[in-house]
Amino acid sequence: MNTEPRNCDLCQLPIEVPGYELKTVSGVKQFCCEGCQGIWQMLHEDEILKEEPS
Numbered sequence: 001m002n003t004e005p006r007n008c009d010l011c012q013l014p015i016e017v018p019g020y021e022l023k024t025v026s027g028v029k030q031f032c033c034e035g036c037q038g039i040w041q042m043l044h045e046d047e048i049l050k051e052e053p054s
Contacts, residue, residue, distance in 0.1 A: 025047050
């Protein structure tokens with residue numbers, strides 16, 4: 001398990017609350033909040049991998 005602190009892939013602030021992430025063509029992007037996730041998603045929507053229906 002990796003316990004090294006991660007920084008937001010948009011604003012570079014430390015990620016204190018896990019769960020805001022997107023799977024992309026270049027790997028998993030992690031964000032500090034829903035706002036950063038939404039902004040990144042709008043700017044890079046062509047890079048996001050579609051979720052497979054279960």
